[in-house]
Amino acid sequence: MPIINIKIAHPEGQTLIPKVAALAADLTARILGKDPKLTAVVVDSVPPDRWFVAGRSLAELGQASFFLEVRVVDGTNTKDQKARYVAEVFRSFGELLGAVHPESYVHVVEAFADAYGFGGRTQEHRYVEKQLGGAR
Numbered sequence: 001m002p003i004i005n006i007k008i009a010h011p012e013g014q015t016l017i018p019k020v021a022a023l024a025a026d027l028t029a030r031i032l033g034k035d036p037k038l039t040a041v042v043v044d045s046v047p048p049d050r051w052f053v054a055g056r057s058l059a060e061l062g063q064a065s066f067f068l069e070v071r072v073v074d075g076t077n078t079k080d081q082k083a084r085y086v087a088e089v090f091r092s093f094g095e096l097l098g099a100v101h102p103e104s105y106v107h108v109v110e111a112f113a114d115a116y117g118f119g120g121r122t123q124e125h126r127y128v129e130k131q132l133g134g135a136r
Helices: 013-032 079-097 123-131
Strands: 003-009 040-046 065-073 105-111
Touching: 003 013, 013 040, 013 065, 013 079, 065 079, 079 105
Parallel strands: 003 040, 065 105
Antiparallel strands: 003 065
């Protein structure tokens, strides 16, 4: 059910997209406990000469970077799970991308269950149906 939006800046960004998507989905399943069958991932590659940190491009710095944002239902993950996720995403993306600039970001966005959903139904609606023994 989560959607993961990722931007990467790497000289070989386009060829890394499938690996980035798979890594993000795997970490989200293992650490945040999200069902991989309901996980959507969008990856955009930005040329390093168009990504700037402190006024300098990553191409100039000779580094890579990323921004990962995952949307989950509020209250479904603990602070410890989220902290572990942020740390593990940074570590794992560093292994995949190489020299990752420290100004690379991970954002776990917690959306209210009654304001977030897919397939035309909110997560709150799905929760209530499940509690009542109805359709999922």
